[in-house]
Amino acid sequence: MAQLSQEVKAEPNLTPILDMVFQLITFFMLVINFKSAEMDLSIRLPVVGSARPVETHGQRGLLVLNIDQNGNLKNYGGIVQNVESYIAREAYASRLAAHINADDKEAAQDLPTTIVIRADRATSFKMINRVIKACQDNGFLKFTLKAMNKEA
Amino acid sequence: MARRRKRRSQSDVELNLAAMLDMAFQLLTFFILTFRPAPVEGQISLRLPPPQAVVVAKNAQKAGADTSNTNPVQGVNTLTISVFADPQSGLIKSLGVGETQVSGMAALGGKLKEVFADPGNPFDQVIIQVSDSCRYDELMKVVDVCTRQVLPDGQKLSKLSFVEVPSG
16 A cells, blocks of 8 residues: 555646746747846936827937936946047947948938937036037937926 | 557657746746836937027128018028026026027917917027026926927927037
């Protein structure tokens, strides 16, 4: 009798749990957004009523610039020390990409990349204008100012 | 041979799902830990050319050459808005449209609406002169009012330029 009970093996059916786990993985894979890594979520955006939901239609390249309340330009969590040279590098890359795309007639006039400014609401205009001016000097004319529709 | 075939067909193939489940759980853990839902953000799209001269005479004309011209702003296509902020707090102290002072955002909106409602108005872009100490959220209120304006051709105003003015 004792020998019989030792031979009984408990083999749970793992198929349903595996199905469920795969469904969860599929869900997370679909909703994961690697672009959020370039956004500094500690920045408190201003609240503007007319801010429209983000539209990426027709926008070929985005350069996200996070500016904290001290005026530091942040990129993937790190502070960019030399703002002018960083933007000049990005402009060069954008111009190169535009030239590779031969049918891009607009690139001859101004850079196709849109500058996305995510600045803290308490940042002084002087700090923001420094970045805007550096972008304009390098040929960027399309800007998008990020804001919240309502207080979070 | 026939015996062998019989034996094979009878034996069950049992996959070991435990290893696969372990891997799936690891993937699941990774996705759960890296999942950070981004807040819903809005945006204001603008075309920000570098600031140019405030007055641009399209058809240069000597003063007094055309005595029938009763519109002194003919040829001017840039409207100037002045935003002066308190140097300490960064809050807006005073606002002006051209030479006219306006008392607040509602008055600014009303004045701009009045300017842009005129079918003969020559303005198609706006220069905003801003104190360097002005807070970004205060400036965005002005930008918000500007971007709500509709040009005579039905397009929304999106061509703005910023000029920094030293506060004090």
